[in-house]
Amino acid sequence: MSVLVYTESEEGKFKKTALEVASYAKGVADMLGTGVTAVTFNAGDTSELGKYGVSKVLKVNSDKLKKFNAKAYTDALKQAVEKEGSKVVVLSQSANAKYLAPLLAVQLEAGYASNVVALPESTDPLQVKRTAFTNKAFNFTNITTDVKIIGVSKNAFGLKESSAELSEEEFSPNLSDGDFSVEVVSVDKAADKVTIADAEIVVSGGRGMKGPENWGMLEELAETLGAATACSKPVSDMGWRPHSEHVGQTGKPVAANLYIAIGISGAIQHLAGVNASKTKVVINNDPEAPFFKAADYGIVGDAFEVVPKLTEKLKKFKSDNA
């Protein structure tokens, strides 16, 4: 009956989102009076999960599952749910989790609510609060099936420590050839770059940056903050930056702790995708730019002067506080 949580790891290490979904699962388990079981794939040391309320880990160790494979991971998770008799499954909204969640929903005949931003409003019926209309609204959804899947938005719940006695168990799901009918041929991932999906801080540039040659100053600011870089849609459409950096309603959603928008006007489609971020800073030379109505801190000024100065200040702050 435990709440099952899919805790993603990379090269054996848990992602922050994994600890966040574990915290969330613990919250749900407390509401239901049960415990939390995590499923891990080729994770090394799992003791960290105990700090976020996980009491049991099903460890899947398999060379076949070294690379993420949606169908095979789905099959493994399904078998874990059945083994545990879980009625609630919690996962993140990473690209991989979003890929497998609908497949798992079909396998388990479970209702799935995505983009959930808070603990359930009630457990009977199970009602969750989620974002809809690309952050322009919230939507309360009842999941009416026996087994329920909750996809938790990044940074919506945060990390909540609550230590549990952790037990570990090897788990070897039965996988068939059919599970690998979609074959992963190659993975191309920049190892050293902070991704928008993982970043706590995102530094984003718009058309006000004038051209790709001026991105050096944004990259320096991002590096100082350990942030990811992002951009508005026209910037990626013009090829100044890669598509993968395009954020907004039709690009990637950003739910960072801090979003710094530089030379971005704040069009409704841009704001929709980024306003789930906690704190927003806007740097724009036009005091009438609509983004000032949607931000927490604003600077009216020329990005080409403000950004390098800000980077210097932050470097000093970092070294003073190191």
Place this chain on the structure above:
Amino acid sequence: MKILVCISHVPDTTSKINFTEGDTKFDTNGVQFVINPNDEFGLTRAMWFKEKQGATVDVVNVGGAETEPTLRKALAIGADSAIRVNTPATDGIYVAKQLAKVFKDGGYDLVIAGRESIDYNGGMVPGMLAGLVGANFVNTCIGLEIEGNEATVIREIDGGKETLRAALPLVIGTQKGIVEESDLRIPNMRGIMQARKKPMNVVEPIETNTNTEAVKFEKPEPRGDIKMIDPENLDELVDLLHNEAKVI
């Protein structure tokens, strides 16, 4: 090759979002509806397969008669025929089950759907459809080539991309990147004229269940006032970010 493109009928991205009937229904008053942007990218890629590889392209929507202008627009862009399953889109599994029927009846090789719709943001219909019919599935697809019965697909992952191989039938959830923004087509006069004569097949829904129920909506709280900082006094910003917002 037979391609089915799933078209979700959504409020234009500039729409103000309001609700009626005690915040239980989306207020369509004065709202312009469009093809879901992710679907439009997919439809454009389908046109390439039509023109270069002789594929036929059908578009489908699960929805009431009000979605027909959106389907007509897809026909004007170049799809061969449209199918409308005549029932409100109640939830993800309900829509996926209707689409599964259309898929089986039509014998499609490839289904192109959006990564998510910009209204409900479920991000679930294509994966559920694939799961229901036992087709291969790739999400957040940003590249697709098909040769014979084999597809090579590029998928965006967090922090990079990945190349996958899968046999048809295949369902993809797609987004910008599968084609460039500049490749999107605006229907021309000739396309619009032709679209009037193309088939709009209305089929009745199958009876099936839902798994979720959208109970009510709420608009986000209006935010507090912005604090303006003098560009000559950036120490203040650093201080606020550290001590007030606590984000650095």
